[in-house]
Amino acid sequence: xxxxxxxxxSTFLIATTLLSCEDFxxxxxxxxxxxxxxxxxxxxxxxGVNALYNRMRLYNxxxxxxxxxxSNVFFLAATDLGLHRTWFTPYGATEHTPARFPAxxxxxxxxxxxxxxxxxTSARTVSMNEDDKNKLVAQAKIIRGELxxxxxxxxxxxxxxxxxxxxxxxxxxxxYEAASQDAIFGVINQDLDFAIEHLEWQDQIGRYxxxxxxHLRGKSAMWTGDWQEAANQFDAIIxxxxxxxxxxxxxxxxxxxHQEALFVYQKDQLLGEGDALAGxxxxxxxxxxxxxxxxxxSGSDPVAGxxxxxxxxxxxxxxxxxxxxxxxxSLYDTATDLRYTTYYWPKDYTSYTVNNPDHPNFGQPITEPxxxxxxxxxxxxxxxxxxxxxxxxxxxxxxxxxxxxxxxLLLGSEAHANLGENSIALEYLNKVRRRGYGLDPNTAxxxxxxxxxxxxxxLEESARELAFENNRWFLLKRxxxxxxxxxxxxxxxxxxxxxxxxxxxxxTPFQPHFVNCPVPQSQIDIxxxxxxxxxxxx
Numbered sequence: 001x002x003x004x005x006x007x008x009x010s011t012f013l014i015a016t017t018l019l020s021c022e023d024f025x026x027x028x029x030x031x032x033x034x035x036x037x038x039x040x041x042x043x044x045x046x047x048g049v050n051a052l053y054n055r056m057r058l059y060n061x062x063x064x065x066x067x068x069x070x071s072n073v074f075f076l077a078a079t080d081l082g083l084h085r086t087w088f089t090p091y092g093a094t095e096h097t098p099a100r101f102p103a104x105x106x107x108x109x110x111x112x113x114x115x116x117x118x119x120x121t122s123a124r125t126v127s128m129n130e131d132d133k134n135k136l137v138a139q140a141k142i143i144r145g146e147l148x149x150x151x152x153x154x155x156x157x158x159x160x161x162x163x164x165x166x167x168x169x170x171x172x173x174x175x176y177e178a179a180s181q182d183a184i185f186g187v188i189n190q191d192l193d194f195a196i197e198h199l200e201w202q203d204q205i206g207r208y209x210x211x212x213x214x215h216l217r218g219k220s221a222m223w224t225g226d227w228q229e230a231a232n233q234f235d236a237i238i239x240x241x242x243x244x245x246x247x248x249x250x251x252x253x254x255x256x257x258h259q260e261a262l263f264v265y266q267k268d269q270l271l272g273e274g275d276a277l278a279g280x281x282x283x284x285x286x287x288x289x290x291x292x293x294x295x296x297x298s299g300s301d302p303v304a305g306x307x308x309x310x311x312x313x314x315x316x317x318x319x320x321x322x323x324x325x326x327x328x329x330s331l332y333d334t335a336t337d338l339r340y341t342t343y344y345w346p347k348d349y350t351s352y353t354v355n356n357p358d359h360p361n362f363g364q365p366i367t368e369p370x371x372x373x374x375x376x377x378x379x380x381x382x383x384x385x386x387x388x389x390x391x392x393x394x395x396x397x398x399x400x401x402x403x404x405x406x407x408x409l410l411l412g413s414e415a416h417a418n419l420g421e422n423s424i425a426l427e428y429l430n431k432v433r434r435r436g437y438g439l440d441p442n443t444a445x446x447x448x449x450x451x452x453x454x455x456x457x458x459l460e461e462s463a464r465e466l467a468f469e470n471n472r473w474f475l476l477k478r479x480x481x482x483x484x485x486x487x488x489x490x491x492x493x494x495x496x497x498x499x500x501x502x503x504x505x506x507x508t509p510f511q512p513h514f515v516n517c518p519v520p521q522s523q524i525d526i527x528x529x530x531x532x533x534x535x536x537x538x
Contacts, residue, residue, distance in 0.1 A: 039122035063281015071102035080485035103520035118164035138198035145191030156516035234412030262403035282395025289380035290318040299367035513537025
């Protein structure tokens, strides 16, 4: 079977994503780039793998305001921990449909899968050092395995195709049908097992390493209920010592390429600003989740103007499209859990001082902000950028921490709990908890440690640590709790100038079929006679 037709338009996408390679640019061009070079030489395979990483950065860490951003923010914010104010409305009757829901996760995933399969298939006939070849193939395979794991978790019924698009098969007839869960996880696990075998624990920043491969293999095992395999993979990461928890202030500090990081998307304006260039596009995440305190009107001086002026110390240019909700806040011991003051901007307005140097109250606490979500609300600080972001812009070129060791420990805790190994489950869970309180993760602490393991404590601790990262939506879905928890706690806020009160926000109109995201209508139209196998309930 050949690939979905929209993929064919992006065949040989490497022309728009390659890193510098003068020899490649001098090759004879066939359909935009030289197929012979990219898929029949060692140097070409390297270029092909580099292009995969560039496309993955667009897939998970895009620049600008577009459907790529929307499709990522949905999974960060549309959970039981989120509050929506404006922009687009997750789960909305007119938004959560095949025609309107952001299509980029489905579309981009299959584009990248097609090119990963091209690297994997072509490598078989490339003459080069076998170890070097296996390492390149392993990177293509981990990317393909990761994307298929994403797709099946997001959409439920998906198409499985590992045959790359070529000039020879581009016009072959196509039959689109939903693959079995066993077949999909078979490919995922084979790809990830190969990656585990051939990737090193240490490699250059920005490349997948063995820790990521094992982390994803453990996640895959959890979706099929293979708790022993999951525990084995997470244990291997924990026991290896390459990765460990860092100080709470370092997790989302200026440099996120630390020991806790399993994988970080790299950004660098100097290498070319844009999703198709080596430096990547400027991320808007730091603005999406942050209040616009500089718009506050209360306390203005008739001559000097507002109490607060736009400054990076308070997040700079902001959008305030999504916020953490009151349920999430209720989970923290606000007096002693350092995550409350590290991962979030202060909720108490007296913690902010007048920063307008011309204002008569400069340096004093600000006056109480007016009742307006956009201007003032408890906000997420994880994606704040005090180095590369300009005060009046939304673009941040801070590296994006995507997979981290704290999640490994939490998932390992769940896996061991399902095996009845509660002592290990508690050990892993309490390591994360102790760090959150500023304690040594490896030293027991009466009064902070959980004395026993249960799922609710686990879910709450996971929320405290990993809120607004790319995991909560998937965790709730896997546990069969997505509809229940989102209906209970996720809220749609007021987009007017008033009613910044979480208690009166509207509940989410979550429908049972929302546990699977809608496949884009454009793709349903292409699928044709087997379209009924997809978008069940939509």
